[in-house]
Amino acid sequence: MDEFLKQLNDKQIEAVKCTEGPLLILAGAGSGKTRVIIYRIAHLLKNGVPPWNILAMTFTNKAANQMKERITMLADKRSSQDLWISTYHSFGAKILRIEAEGAGLNRNFTIYDDSDSKKLVEACLKELNLDTEKYRPSVIANVISSAKDKLLDPESYSVHALTTSESIKRVTADVYEIYQKKLKAADAMDFGDILRYTVELFKNNPRILEKYQERFRYIMIDEYQDTNYAQYVLCKKLVGLAGGHRDVNYTPPAPSENLIGPSTNLFVVGDDDQSIYEWRGADIRNILFFEKDFPNCKTVKLVKNYRSTANIITAANEVFKGIKEKHLIKQIEAVKRKKDGSLEFGDAITVYMASDETDEINFIVFEMNEIRKKNPAVRWNDFAVLYRVHEQSKIAKRVFENQGIPYIVYNPRFWQLREVQDICSYLKVLAFYLKARAGVLTDAALSKEGEAINDDIKRMYYLPPLNFSPIETEIMSHTFKPYELFTNEEMRRKMLARLPEETSREKFLKLVEIFSHLADDFKMSSLENTVSGIIESCDYLSVYKKNVVETEQSRESVRYVMAVREEAVDFDRSYGANIPVSDRLSMFLENIAIRSNPTEQSELKTKSEYVNLMSLHAAKGLEFNTVFFIGLEENIIPIRHYSAEKLKKKDKERRVDEERRLFYVGITRAKERLYLTYADSRLWYSKKQRFAPSRFLACLPKRLLDRGSFNVGFFSKMKYGLKRIFS
Numbered sequence: 241m242d243e244f245l246k247q248l249n250d251k252q253i254e255a256v257k258c259t260e261g262p263l264l265i266l267a268g269a270g271s272g273k274t275r276v277i278i279y280r281i282a283h284l285l286k287n288g289v290p291p292w293n294i295l296a297m298t299f300t301n302k303a304a305n306q307m308k309e310r311i312t313m314l315a316d317k318r319s320s321q322d323l324w325i326s327t328y329h330s331f332g333a334k335i336l337r338i339e340a341e342g343a344g345l346n347r348n349f350t351i352y353d354d355s356d357s358k359k360l361v362e363a364c365l366k367e368l369n370l371d372t373e374k375y376r377p378s379v380i381a382n383v384i385s386s387a388k389d390k391l392l393d394p395e396s397y398s399v400h401a402l403t404t405s406e407s408i409k410r411v412t413a414d415v416y417e418i419y420q421k422k423l424k425a426a427d428a429m430d431f432g433d434i435l436r437y438t439v440e441l442f443k444n445n446p447r448i449l450e451k452y453q454e455r456f457r458y459i460m461i462d463e464y465q466d467t468n469y470a471q472y473v474l475c476k477k478l479v480g481l482a483g484g485h486r487d488v489n490y491t492p493p494a495p496s497e498n499l500i501g502p503s504t505n506l507f508v509v510g511d512d513d514q515s516i517y518e519w520r521g522a523d524i525r526n527i528l529f530f531e532k533d534f535p536n537c538k539t540v541k542l543v544k545n546y547r548s549t550a551n552i553i554t555a556a557n558e559v560f561k562g563i564k565e566k567h568l569i570k571q572i573e574a575v576k577r578k579k580d581g582s583l584e585f586g587d588a589i590t591v592y593m594a595s596d597e598t599d600e601i602n603f604i605v606f607e608m609n610e611i612r613k614k615n616p617a618v619r620w621n622d623f624a625v626l627y628r629v630h631e632q633s634k635i636a637k638r639v640f641e642n643q644g645i646p647y648i649v650y651n652p653r654f655w656q657l658r659e660v661q662d663i664c665s666y667l668k669v670l671a672f673y674l675k676a677r678a679g680v681l682t683d684a685a686l687s688k689e690g691e692a693i694n695d696d697i698k699r700m701y702y703l704p705p706l707n708f709s710p711i712e713t714e715i716m717s718h719t720f721k722p723y724e725l726f727t728n729e730e731m732r733r734k735m736l737a738r739l740p741e742e743t744s745r746e747k748f749l750k751l752v753e754i755f756s757h758l759a760d761d762f763k764m765s766s767l768e769n770t771v772s773g774i775i776e777s778c779d780y781l782s783v784y785k786k787n788v789v790e791t792e793q794s795r796e797s798v799r800y801v802m803a804v805r806e807e808a809v810d811f812d813r814s815y816g817a818n819i820p821v822s823d824r825l826s827m828f829l830e831n832i833a834i835r836s837n838p839t840e841q842s843e844l845k846t847k848s849e850y851v852n853l854m855s856l857h858a859a860k861g862l863e864f865n866t867v868f869f870i871g872l873e874e875n876i877i878p879i880r881h882y883s884a885e886k887l888k889k890k891d892k893e894r895r896v897d898e899e900r901r902l903f904y905v906g907i908t909r910a911k912e913r914l915y916l917t918y919a920d921s922r923l924w925y926s927k928k929q930r931f932a933p934s935r936f937l938a939c940l941p942k943r944l945l946d947r948g949s950f951n952v953g954f955f956s957k958m959k960y961g962l963k964r965i966f967s
């Protein structure tokens with residue numbers, strides 16, 4: 241046996257070695273599911289499978305990168321570079337670019353992020369003379385997006401909408417039709433389209449599909465419990481399986497016909513108890529019915545948990561008991577041992593009641609410092625603060641900032657922040673300018689691409705160093721289309737003649753000059769230099785430094801801007817040597833577009849070592865030495881959806897179940913120490929509130945807990961130190 245396989249248990253080895261035919265691992269948290277995927281890839285490579293035959297899909301870019309890194313440690317670097325390890329969206333985008341012709345797309349299609357989609361929906365609503373207050377663009381954009389997750393095109397959606405009395409659905413049907421036309425006209429697609437078009441491509445072009453089926457002989461999917469319908473169909477296409485449990489007339493194939501696709505080496509791993517994306521169209525049936533889709537599949541159960549101490553695992557198993565809609569009974573078993581070979585029970589789980597939201601974070605800071613004092617080997621990275629709602633990160637950030645604790649926030653909206661979008665606009669315009677200058681596009685292509693960046697140019701009018709006044713902007717928009725600034729010499733001259741003030745003319749020329757400089761420097765540059773160039777030439781940081789006396793907000797803005805630069809640095813590091821910088825720029829922009837997907841969470845780093853602040857959704861698949869799970873209160877977890885009041889009892893229960901699974905995901909992230917905190921009262925969306933402790937706390941056995949509370953001790957300094965006496 242290969243030496244490296246000895247780092248697995250028998251069940252895991254069995255799964256790794258089963259390289260042919262469909263295989264399902266349905267197992268609990270921390271049981272080594274992801275590890276099996278990684279070792280299986282390494283095992284395949286070692287046995288001579290060419291890397292391009294392997295495809296691994298996972299949920300976020302972060303997870304994909306982590307997988308790549310871990311494989312590099314086991315396999316040689318060269319072959320790991322040729323592996324396809326990606327998210328569904330990156331996978332789809334890559335295929336669609338390669339196969340643009342077959343898909344009937346322009347190879348240079350743009351990907352719209354959520355905010356672009358919302359704007360487009362708004363435009364459609366206006367065109368239909370509909371009230372955007374009554375029909376909120378963001379709501380309609382969501383409905384369209386979930387229709388796309390179910391692979392419904394405008395036509396089939398409108399048939400579906402006819403059967404309902406909900407006006408929102410009927411309106412959406414109308415909007416969807418125009419929306420799709422507008423996207424097409426702009427050679428653009430949104431996230432939902434990426435998957436939908438990929439499925440369409442495969443459906444309509446059997447030859448193309450065959451090519452990829454031949455190519456991807458080994459397909460591995462992590463977190464399969466959170467796949468939606470479109471992703472499910474995509475996987476099935478790739479393995480050449482027609483039909484499936486979701487088709488109305490489906491009857492399972494006889495075992496002999498089952499291996500119909502050339503590559504039914506589909507290997508999926510997941511945990512139904514960690515399915516937390518139902519609200520985004522994830523369909524648990526995909527994993528539960530895997531055995532029906534592939535009657536000849538092998539199923540491996542992993543029950544040993546290598547991640548957490550026995551106390552944490554006992555708690556997790558108790559939480560599991562509370563999940564109402566259970567599909568399988570699967571307890572996890574602790575195996576972590578101490579040096580003397582006895583089971584590692586670990587510390588008790590600390591439950592702390594804070595006086596308010598600040599006290600809650602102060603307590604965490606106190607504990608982190610205590611842990612580090614006792615054990616200098618513990619690093620900031622070993623800590624994670626997990627919360628249900630991103631809003632909760634704000635207070636933690638403020639306290640950490642004041643106390644000089646380095647942190648990183650995973651922000652689901654990072655790529656949509658104003659500051660970040662400003663820089664992205666510059667990058668998009670630069671990409672266009674480079675093409676225009678090189679003269680590589682036809683006039684028609686140029687104007688089409690130009691139209692797509694008009695809004696980005698307009699955005700610059702209001703940014704420094706230009707700061708055009710509304711009057712200037714008005715004159716400019718009447719004279720020409722923004723992109724013509726870079727393509728039409730005559731327009732430019734006309735424009736100059738029209739601008740009455742000398743200062744306006746200067747500003748106008750400056751805009752052209754900025755891009756000409758950026759483009760001059762571009763060739764020899766790295767992405768990092770380009771982003772720095774943008775920040776400098778636009779004197780971007782001065783906006784935040786000048787007009788505000790360093791406020792929290794301005795510091796934040798500067799940090800966001802710098803975080804984009806960090807992203808560019810990372811990108812150069814990953815792709816630098818192999819890919820010319822111009823291609824890198826378009827890849828970077830594409831990567832950004834894909835990462836604006838709401839399931840993606842980008843990070844904002846303050847130092848190289850930091851405490852991790854993230855939502856429970858972002859924490860899926862990760863592990864940390866010490867976890868502080870904050871805000872364990874009713875209305876926070878389980879979260880209170882005001883719209884849920886009207887739901888039927890059964891649906892309400894389903895929601896609570898999903899929250900309970902989130903709770904389960906949260907506590908099973910911890911390797912050694914787990915803290916659960918709640919506050920007696922807290923500021924919640926600007927209002928002082930008193931919420932009862934979360935019902936989930938009650939299901940934890942008392943013997944595992946070490947309870948403390950803010951009202952212990954009279955001296956604030958001793959407050960936290962004394963907490964353990966209290967119970």
Ligand SMILES: Nc1ncnc2c1ncn2[C@@H]1O[C@H](COP(=O)(O)OP(=O)(O)O)[C@@H](O)[C@H]1O
Binds near residue numbers: 271275276546861
């Ligand atoms: N056989 C094993 N021996 C030692 N450590 C293991 C083994 N299997 C898994 N682990 C460790 O347990 C932790 C959880 O594994 P992971 O693959 O992330 O689990 P899952 O994906 O099921 O949540 C990781 O730190 C992993 O390295």
Ligand SMILES: [Mg+2]
Binds near residue numbers: 273275
């Ligand atoms: Mg995992």
